[in-house]
Amino acid sequence: MTAHTTTRRTDIGGAFPGLRRRRRSRVEQLVEAFLFLSAAVGVLTTAGIVLVLATETAGFFALVSPIDYLTGTVWSASIQPYQFGVLPLITSTLLVAVIALVLAVPVGLLAAVYLAEYASDRVRNTIKPALETIAGIPTIVLGFFAINFLTPVILQPLVPGLGGFSALAAGVVVGLLITPLVASLSDDALRAVPRALREGAYAMGATRFEVSRKVVLPAALSGVMAAVILAMSRAVGETMAVVLAAGTNPNLTLDPRESVQTMTAFIVQISLGDTPQDSIQFKALFAVGATLFAITLGLNVLSNRIVARYRNVYR
Template identity: 50%
Template sequence: MASDSIPTASELEASGFVMRRRLLGNVMRVVMFLSAALSVFVTTSIVVILVSESWVFFQTVPIVEFLTGTVWTPVFTDARFGILPLLVATIEVATLALIIAIPLGTIMAVYLSEYAPNSVRETIKPALEMLEAVPTVVFGYFALLVMTPFLQNFIPGLNGINLLVPSIIIGIMILPYVVSVSEDAMRAVPNGLREGAYALGMARWQVAFRVVIPGAFSGITAAYILGMSRAVGETMVLAIAGGQNPNLTFDPREGAATITAYIVQMSLGDLPHGSLAYSTIFSTGLVLFLLTLSFNVAGFYLRKRFREVY
């Protein structure tokens, strides 16, 4: 009868390696699950807090009046709670910023992807992304103290506090997001598509705008949505240079308060906890959350509709 074989040192070492690898795999699986669960938990907690605190507000203020009212004076004796002035200013700033960032960012991304040599690309792209490291307070005071006096020499009727200059600054601030994500999406387009277009006699600019951009449309859309969300959520530039007066205006030369600027203003105030004016912080925050969420949902469906898999 043959006796059981005794495992060798190499077999024991291999067995221990397999056990350690299996244990490490299980640990990493748990860590990644907890990381994903944490993001879901934080998002859910934010939504629960916004909805629960806003519910107290909407028990007193009708939602129709809140969404259609044109006067926002929550701390006045005769309080009015029409969010349209804040909402119009927020959308106006985001739109003006995107008018600057989207064309300029797309052209820069095309240059970096299709025209620039590697040395130039590796220099310009990190330098552009360094804009993200500049504090927004610095941008705010730059808009207030430098850009506004300069543009007042060329734009008649431009107030010292206005929405136009902060929109321009925000458009510059979101350029790194638009350029970086768009350029990555363009470089992901297979070279075979470019070579086929060149074989058909297309010029380089035709290849870029008729082949590469349509092929990278889903990624470019993601860049635009990211920039839009960043523009909608910008706070300090608007709080410093855009004004804090909830003025319903469609003229960007005038100052007005956006949703984020109002939240900053009320958060720094001396509002009693649990008051109706205090609840407006959460009701306006809920509107801002839903506005950003709608942009991201629209971007998701656009990416899903036009996504190219290579």
């Protein structure tokens, strides 16, 4: 028995050295092929998204000239005469995003400085998960909070003339949504600043505030910028909170008290109704989707570029 086993082992390992290795390598090849195909699903998804948006948008542009679409100031998809000037949707989207950033950037940045420069490890390990809980709340819940609590209880007493749906309420709730993102990414950037820089400043007699403001923040500035741009991209693409809080009124205005319709809200409005799938409204949905995709992709690429550059600074 023992001898037999030994012979067998020798057979594979010695007399036929190629046999086992070849069988093994076929398994390896199959596995590697499966792994590669899985990794390629992502590329196929990207290609698919671009293809779908491009072809359907081309169909829309056969009916509405791209120049009218990009420069028109009236969006009227459900009331005749139909007009498809996308500017009201874009300005509404940016209005909501800017209000969100005006709130989230200072609050998130202060929170990040506290986490990175002041908090002990114990405090940090309690507060950071608590902040990230907010990022995990489904955005539909934040929309519910906006119309049931934020608008009637907090905003309406403060801002006279504020309606039930407004760009302001949407901006505030999206600001709450992206604050953890700004805080978390800025915290990472601040903590990546080498300790030696801080110690040098402390040795010169600087206070903790001075070290944070004059040494750490400038050193981490590009990382913070990348975080802010990513947060903006998130705010532009946010859907459910904005649909509930801002309403569906395609309105070319910069007045935050008014009800507006963002790009995402228009997409939702068309897909909720019984709009026929070959109608011009449904084609407009794809064109707005393509516009939204282009804007968020541009912001994400910009943010990645900044991160890639800043990584080289301290290496």
